Amino acid sequence: xxxxIFIVGTGLIGASTGLALRAAxxxxxxxxxxxxxxTLTIAQSIGAIDSWIARDAADAAAAAADIILLxxxxxxxxxxxxxxxxxxxxxxxxxxVGSTKVQIVKLAAKLYNxxxxxRFLPGHPMAGKESGGAALxxxxxxxxxxWLFTPAPVTPTTGATPCTLETEWREWVTKFGARxxxxxxxxxDELCAWVSHLPQMLSTALAALLEDAFGTDAAGRAEIASxxxxxxxxxxxxxxxxxxxxxxxxxxxxxxxxxxxxxxEQRLAHLRENLRTPELKEEFRVANEFRVKRDR
Numbered sequence: 001x002x003x004x005i006f007i008v009g010t011g012l013i014g015a016s017t018g019l020a021l022r023a024a025x026x027x028x029x030x031x032x033x034x035x036x037x038x039t040l041t042i043a044q045s046i047g048a049i050d051s052w053i054a055r056d057a058a059d060a061a062a063a064a065a066d067i068i069l070l071x072x073x074x075x076x077x078x079x080x081x082x083x084x085x086x087x088x089x090x091x092x093x094x095x096x097v098g099s100t101k102v103q104i105v106k107l108a109a110k111l112y113n114x115x116x117x118x119r120f121l122p123g124h125p126m127a128g129k130e131s132g133g134a135a136l137x138x139x140x141x142x143x144x145x146x147w148l149f150t151p152a153p154v155t156p157t158t159g160a161t162p163c164t165l166e167t168e169w170r171e172w173v174t175k176f177g178a179r180x181x182x183x184x185x186x187x188x189d190e191l192c193a194w195v196s197h198l199p200q201m202l203s204t205a206l207a208a209l210l211e212d213a214f215g216t217d218a219a220g221r222a223e224i225a226s227x228x229x230x231x232x233x234x235x236x237x238x239x240x241x242x243x244x245x246x247x248x249x250x251x252x253x254x255x256x257x258x259x260x261x262x263x264x265e266q267r268l269a270h271l272r273e274n275l276r277t278p279e280l281k282e283e284f285r286v287a288n289e290f291r292v293k294r295d296r
Contacts, residue, residue: 012132095120145177
């Protein structure tokens with residue numbers, strides 16, 4: 001039975017997880033750490049964590065926890081995995097919320113899930129906002145969202161069944177109101193490139209294009225603001241996401257993202273070349289069919 005959870009990174013996802021744990025009935029201790037005292041004090045003030053410690057004292061806090069949640073960007077997660085592995089034991093579970101999984105799973109195979117070492121369960125909640133930070137955290141952030149897992153393959157050393165803490169963590173995620181799915185790491189990164197990373201890059205490109213075209217044109221900006229309706233707002237909404245949220249995703253999933261962007265570039269070129277031909281109608285038919293099948 002889990003008595004202590006240590007959250008490394010108390011931004012939007014980490015703090016929301018703390019709030020979701022409390023809302024779901026977790027009555028143990030939740031301790032946090034992170035890069036700034038301001039974020040940690042906010043997380044504590046909203047009840048996402050009971051207490052916090054500085055990063056330089058995190059090893060001892062991790063060693064005393066049952067479950068350690070790594071809730072930072074991907075490169076930060078990789079750093080923490082290496083830092084904490086020597087101080088953790090097989091009675092502990094480490095899990096994460098990283099947006100890409102191949103690199104995390106590869107490192108986990110070297111440092112975790114071996115006799116005497118802590119277990120590692122890679123995870124990724126498909127939830128978030130355009131901006132981050134503990135101040136925006138919500139206990140309901142994961143309700144009806146998909147929480148993906150990319151567990152290590154079964155080997156003679158990892159065993160045939162999940163550890164008790166792994167099963168318990170999956171149960172807590174379900175209590176958050178989230179749905180769950182297991183995927184192979186490479187499949188996860190490929191799918192997320194299409195359904196999450198490509199939409200972000202598209203929105204960023206469009207918002208940046210509009211800024212280049214109208215950024216210094218006060219009259220043009222006013223006209224865009226007046227006539228740009230729901231379509232423009234929704235299409236550029238993700239463009240408000242900060243680079244700090246996406247740098248590690250781009251670095252750790254470059255090839256799948258580039259492949260999806262290349263495919264989109266080709267499709268846009270096809271549309272451009274067929275603006276005056278019946279092929280445009282066919283493109284709309286195919287697009288409509290995708291939405292119909294998705295909404296069934």
